[in-house]
Amino acid sequence: MTQVIVDRGSWIEEAQRYLVGGVNSPVRAFRAVGREAIVVTKGQGALISDASRRTWIDCIMGWGALILGHAHPGVLRAVRRQTAGGVLFGLTNQAEAALAKAISEAMPSIEQVRFTPSGTEACMTAVRLARACTGRSKVLTFEGCYHGHSDGLLVKRSEGVPEAIAQETIVIPYNDLDALEEAFRRFGEQLACVLLEPVAANMGVVVPEAEFLRRLRELTRRHGVLLMFDEVVTGFRVAYGGAQTRLGVTPDLTVLGKIIGGGFPVGAIGGPRQLMQRLAPEGTVYHAGTFAGHPVAMVAGLTTLQLLQRRAPYERLEALAAQLADGIRDAAQRAGAAVEVNHLGSMLTVFFADQPVRRFQDAQRADPARFARFANGLADHGVLIPPSQFEAMFLSTAHTREHVERIVQAASKVFAQVGG
Ligand SMILES: Cc1ncc(COP(=O)(O)O)c(C=O)c1O
Numbered sequence: 001m002t003q004v005i006v007d008r009g010s011w012i013e014e015a016q017r018y019l020v021g022g023v024n025s026p027v028r029a030f031r032a033v034g035r036e037a038i039v040v041t042k043g044q045g046a047l048i049s050d051a052s053r054r055t056w057i058d059c060i061m062g063w064g065a066l067i068l069g070h071a072h073p074g075v076l077r078a079v080r081r082q083t084a085g086g087v088l089f090g091l092t093n094q095a096e097a098a099l100a101k102a103i104s105e106a107m108p109s110i111e112q113v114r115f116t117p118s119g120t121e122a123c124m125t126a127v128r129l130a131r132a133c134t135g136r137s138k139v140l141t142f143e144g145c146y147h148g149h150s151d152g153l154l155v156k157r158s159e160g161v162p163e164a165i166a167q168e169t170i171v172i173p174y175n176d177l178d179a180l181e182e183a184f185r186r187f188g189e190q191l192a193c194v195l196l197e198p199v200a201a202n203m204g205v206v207v208p209e210a211e212f213l214r215r216l217r218e219l220t221r222r223h224g225v226l227l228m229f230d231e232v233v234t235g236f237r238v239a240y241g242g243a244q245t246r247l248g249v250t251p252d253l254t255v256l257g258k259i260i261g262g263g264f265p266v267g268a269i270g271g272p273r274q275l276m277q278r279l280a281p282e283g284t285v286y287h288a289g290t291f292a293g294h295p296v297a298m299v300a301g302l303t304t305l306q307l308l309q310r311r312a313p314y315e316r317l318e319a320l321a322a323q324l325a326d327g328i329r330d331a332a333q334r335a336g337a338a339v340e341v342n343h344l345g346s347m348l349t350v351f352f353a354d355q356p357v358r359r360f361q362d363a364q365r366a367d368p369a370r371f372a373r374f375a376n377g378l379a380d381h382g383v384l385i386p387p388s389q390f391e392a393m394f395l396s397t398a399h400t401r402e403h404v405e406r407i408v409q410a411a412s413k414v415f416a417q418v419g420g
Helices: 008-018 073-084 094-106 119-134 177-187 210-222 242-247 295-311 314-335 360-365 368-380 401-418
Strands: 040-044 047-050 055-058 112-116 138-142 169-172 191-196 226-230 253-257 267-271 340-344 347-351
Touching: 055 401, 073 295, 094 112, 094 267, 094 295, 112 119, 119 191, 119 226, 119 253, 119 267, 138 177, 169 177, 177 210, 191 210, 210 226, 226 242, 242 253, 314 340, 314 347, 314 401, 347 368, 368 401
Parallel strands: 138 169, 138 191, 191 226, 226 253
Antiparallel strands: 040 047, 047 055, 112 267, 253 267, 340 347
């Protein structure tokens, strides 16, 4: 019989015994900051609680998926309505087309959409699609960007990736024009696609330089290479129409996830009909999935996009993030702590670095020990941030100016302990 465990110690023990590392995704183990994993029992608005009723202002927000905060009543209502009518059909459901239409209306580069159960699968399939469309095999990616855990997109980051697959992926530094030119000189005619996070969130937040994106678009066009934006994080986050509308660069294919599932598992590939029609059953690029276009994820995502469109919270979110970034910078300066705060939209990273962070190498030079003391100190003062300097903090519409003030107050106390 399943035992109901009430005290926090037992929760953690049980998780450690039966789950690898006590988690189902490595960063959740908090190892980078040397802290015990948190076993969450509840999320409400901007707050999250654990089994021993400790509560934090949550700046992880489902790693960016929860732009409306935890347990948003509108999303919950839509989910209840759907679950009462059946949770899975394995057939086309009404909400799928409605969500695809909402995405297509938000992002002019997208005419058709294929949903998947995760961002990983969407990236993996998008690469297959690009290879089929171009008849080429190589993929250009950037250090510090993350595109899920398929073999070809994990090169040099995991054991178990065959050398033959690794050779098909070229990895160069982000925001590095010379490296970009060199990659196209050497491999331009062999590349199927360039895959990048148009605003990086997985080396901490790193904003692309305008000239880097402009040249990337130019080179991909000239060499017949598909430009693929991974907007799993940035889609409906940095603007309703994602980074592509905000930065004014139009990709050939887009990968989405997170926000478009309203907190449920999702991914998507979107692009012009002419490219998308290469996917089965119209074309011969295979993709399928029992849970693809899951009805509950579709209604949660659709409701989320409708609320975002109706309420247009982006200016307010941006102002909150600016308040947070400025507050943290001031607090660090007062304590004599050298930090670089990168932010765009409602995503933000505090790097313990004394030089601007423009690429992964810069992020790697930031001090992990001081970051760990900062993250742990904040947690002790009731603020939960991602337990790694290579992640982004996320704000949601449930966060208020008061929450941000509390985060800044906590940061002020902690900087004094972390030191300069
Ligand atoms: C930019 C980016 N792409 C792809 C993925 C993979 O998405 P998923 O975790 O849904 O497989 C992530 C996950 O964090 C991501 O941040």
